[in-house]
Amino acid sequence: MEPMDLFGLQALLICALIFVPLEHVLALRTQQKILRKGIGTDVIYAVVNGAFLKICLVLMAAAAMSASAWLIPQRITTTVSGQATWLQVIEIIVLADIGVYASHRAFHAIPALWRFHAIHHGVEELDWMVAFRAHPVDQIITKAVSLLPVFFLGFSSEAIAVYFIIATGHALLLHANVRMNFGPLKWLIATPQFHHWHHADQRDAYDKNFASHLAIIDALFGTFHIPGSKMPEKYGVDEPIPTDYIGQHGYPFVRGGQQGQNTADAIVRPATET
Numbered sequence: 001m002e003p004m005d006l007f008g009l010q011a012l013l014i015c016a017l018i019f020v021p022l023e024h025v026l027a028l029r030t031q032q033k034i035l036r037k038g039i040g041t042d043v044i045y046a047v048v049n050g051a052f053l054k055i056c057l058v059l060m061a062a063a064a065m066s067a068s069a070w071l072i073p074q075r076i077t078t079t080v081s082g083q084a085t086w087l088q089v090i091e092i093i094v095l096a097d098i099g100v101y102a103s104h105r106a107f108h109a110i111p112a113l114w115r116f117h118a119i120h121h122g123v124e125e126l127d128w129m130v131a132f133r134a135h136p137v138d139q140i141i142t143k144a145v146s147l148l149p150v151f152f153l154g155f156s157s158e159a160i161a162v163y164f165i166i167a168t169g170h171a172l173l174l175h176a177n178v179r180m181n182f183g184p185l186k187w188l189i190a191t192p193q194f195h196h197w198h199h200a201d202q203r204d205a206y207d208k209n210f211a212s213h214l215a216i217i218d219a220l221f222g223t224f225h226i227p228g229s230k231m232p233e234k235y236g237v238d239e240p241i242p243t244d245y246i247g248q249h250g251y252p253f254v255r256g257g258q259q260g261q262n263t264a265d266a267i268v269r270p271a272t273e274t
Helices: 003-007 009-025 039-071 074-081 085-109 111-121 128-132 136-153 157-175 183-187 192-198 215-221 245-254 257-268
Strands: none
Touching: 003 039, 009 039, 009 128, 009 157, 039 128, 039 136, 039 245, 074 136, 085 111, 085 136, 085 157, 085 215, 111 136, 111 245, 128 157, 136 157, 157 192, 183 215
């Protein structure tokens, strides 16, 4: 793997060429600047953490495939990988998003996990770059829960590659500063409006909209929240998240004592309140 591929600089530039104009044409908040507060930190996340995540995914896939060779009958993995690529991609999206939903909900419900996930929610202005801001512990656990079954079952490399392209583009769109009308499809697929409400610092939106692709999963589990055509008034969390890259990585580990626990409990909003 070449350094340029590892750090994804070319891909990041391509994404910028797509989403910067898109956010200008379909801007939700027209006064929000391209170089908004914290954008430099998010660029570091995209480059450094992106490279780290790629290495982890390669190791994760190798481990899962090795275990699969011992535990799963070859006829099953052959059947799975022998399906049409488009069908495999759909199956991967469904399987992975069930895992994302479960892990994402756990990160909101368990105070110790929320400390890591709070880094992603600490942003007060949403745009496409926010998709990259996630603590490595958050990323690794979420990817393990959602993708290990995919690697384990033997889906083809082509289908997995297509899934990653779709998943990346969709994640950037969900966080983008855009207003888009998906009509009744909003009940089926995750939309920017759907995910912006997940980031809302408003009580009626707490612990809602956990899926990354299929909003219908939230509809089935009672966590779907889109109030008409409205968009959130504000984003972020009520706890003080460090603004610098290093501080954010250390934040989950330096919060201690009963005071930190109480703050986490207040922000987590246990499922009994939803």
